[in-house]
Amino acid sequence: MSAYDERPWLALYDPEVPAEISREHDSVLEMFTAALCRAPDAPVIKYFDGVITMSELDELSGALAVALAERGFAAGDRLALFLQNVPQFVIAALAAWKAGGIVVPANPMYRERELSTVLADSGAKVVVCLDSLHSVVEGARPGTPVEHVITTSELEHQTRHDERIFGSGQRARPEGPLDMAELIEQHRGQQPDPVHPGPDDVAMLPYTSGTTGPPKGSENTHGNVVFNAQVYRDWMPVREGDAIYGVAPLFHITGLIGHLAVALLVPVPLVLTYRFDPVVAAEAIAEHGVTFTIGSITVFIAWSNTPEVTREQLAGLRSVYSGGAPIPQAAIRAFQDKFGHYIHNGYGLTETNSPSHAVPFSREAPVDPASGAVAVGVPVPSTVVRIVGEDDQELPVGEIGEIVTEGPQVAIGYWNKPEETAHAMPGGRFHTGDVGFMDADGWFYIVDRKKDQINASGYKVWPREVEDVLYEHEAVREAAVVGAVDPYRGETVKAFVSLKPDASASEEELIEFCKQRLAAYKYPRAIEIRDELPKTVTGKILRRQLRET
Template structure:
């Protein structure tokens, strides 16, 4: 069943387009040119003690585009971007778009095999990377179509030496690479020849994590990116007077759209800190008076539990969204008690260019009284969400099934992979692989990933429900639940937790805590503690690593 027609919460939100701009028919270069025209002297990027204005950013992107064009990058060509959260990421992205080329977003944590896979699949001919990542790149590029490697340093554009952010980084262009700053100087004062970019041209290739097979390149078009940049602007009330805090990795779809694209659209300053450190981030919020951010819930858990972070440092950060992983209601409450701000939910995937569902800013997501789950929101503008069964038939309100979504933000397919496109997106409807349900008022609730369901003696257990209960315990900082092989029940429920500083709980206490709150087949029979749970760079807890966790590598909660 689709979303009910009566949605009174949307009456409070303006849904019209800007008077002089039709975002769904625009490219990101159109939006950026409009921003340069309107606010050339406004800060576009703030990076420690450096600030780059809109016009300066445009000039650097022009210069780099000229240099790239002279080295053979043209419309439709692929340029891989292998960088952390540094200004050069934004400069490169704009330069690539000015040429009508395609940016290939690469996780800077990727090693040889992963980097080879992405470069080979995308057919990238140029790679832009940090100097510290060049050793990995050098061993790979000779086996790919890459002919040009451009390096840059995280120390560029700033003079503040903070070991928390930069470690032992040093400047120096490796042999066999060209230096980005030199290329920008070479092209300074020149602009590339204008290219007629279509809204349906691919702007970015973003690769899925590959949890269900090899990574697939989602073809994020200019139309997709522009639409959801506009969504962030209007849905989250992010305007030209705001300051965007870049806590999500820029290579990830959340950082690309929820940080870069919305900041370019307004335009408004984007605050970058190279990599995530709670103390550095809190100082950046206070110094730059950051007002909006989106990140994984683990980011906000880390800030909430850090002794370095003071409440007054976070006072301006009033617009907070989280996506990428379910949020326990108890975590939202604790964050609000600590900092006074509510964390709003967004739900989306790489294939939806970030949000497809969300909690309207200023609203509080309902908690389902039956499951205790916090709603992930309602469909955003022009978006349809459905709950379907295994045969694709729509299910009634309240019944659990797969979330299927369609709208202007859904990508047209996977790069060079028509078979996977047809499987995941029949008739343009994205089958997310996530299981959830919808209530009578049109609010959606995420249950879990289909593949993560545990079958204990024939009873279905969703890890998310057990994790939410564990998060209610005052000692638990993070929790993850997986199925473990059991000779009698087939599978049993195993939990992994990390504890908050200065808190303690033994295994028996946590099992009893869950047993008192859950059906007998659901509560965990084993609880194991780790100092930190394994995560992706975007903050998602890696259940697959926990499933293969060896007994010799773990420490039991009931240790002496």
């Protein structure tokens, strides 16, 4: 038995956390129904001054599911959600599951070309989007299987109309698409014919840039989702009487599991504020008695650096976790000094349904003296993680290699990509592409990234995609994109370009060119123009050499 099979990290667990977790439900629907029966009147969404109970969520999602079924949406069909953190995200996701479908969460910062790729690859039949994003959907729709577009407004389900978030507070409803509220009213009181997805049926297809090339849909099953919802509940922990602040985007795997799924499981209120504003978020935490949140470290840095956010506003927080990007030790200390709360690390990927590792609630993560890296935690229950070398053989404790995860949270594959599935998940063991080591006590540290992927505030950016856009500019001859250290975002996108003979373009012009064609987190924040880019003898541009500069 290897050091990893012995699971030394179990000695670090809190006493109430078991070494193994048995999945309590076969599907997200079954999980929701059980919670509904236990607590029909429990609030499950709080949105400014609006409250939705479990029974109301059941009614709203049931009506929408009937509307979807009437329009030909059937078991196995895909429904794309192109929304910010609004109650309609939860309503529509549950409606899709009730209709037997699969949820495709899409980043609302996508532009037409990015959204089109996801819609075409997933084969989404229906898109639910905000009014303000309808034009993007229509631009992305040609050539995709999308049959229906349903729009909704962030102004619904609340009456406060906070100008700091909503501006004028006036709805600008587009002409043409179906309206979500009207569909629900037409079918209020109705429920679709029951469906019974199993634990191995796909519940959601969150897209990841992955290791190479275009985005890949991660086939996250109902069993995956239920298991990691229980991990959150038992580890963080989240109990009845608690409340969750939904600061992570709901389209992101952290928001999908650490906010939406665990709120439906317990059930507890999920507090949403449309988008993150440090002051508004702090006010919501105080107003709604929030006890738990998990988000990117940039959220906690923003709170630390906003004088208007007070210790009293965040006093009710009991459990604070961060995932999606490396956590600088200085940021942990600054937040703790100002608010008195320790930020626990967590680590996972889209393909592991959020956490595969987390710092036990009662502990603080050690820091690797050599690299200064804060431990990302220890493997969660029923999970074995190994460090392997280039030959895929286990490495001794303390040696650096690739992190490979095996457990009930690992997705079953990539949508319609059997070769990539076989490469990344042979035998159900997910090769993360992240490089790190395990110490003798079972703490895991990430010290490098095997792949060139850039991690900006928890958002993953594949350099080739940005390079492809740069190459579309008529003046660009060569382009290489790397991750540059950024004190706020962790990493930011930097590009190096050389120009064609007799062509001219300024750095500002090239940045604006990318800004118009890429999501906000993807476009380069800095561009350096050089006469030549470094290359190998075969002509391959040396990204690593550029990164080191």
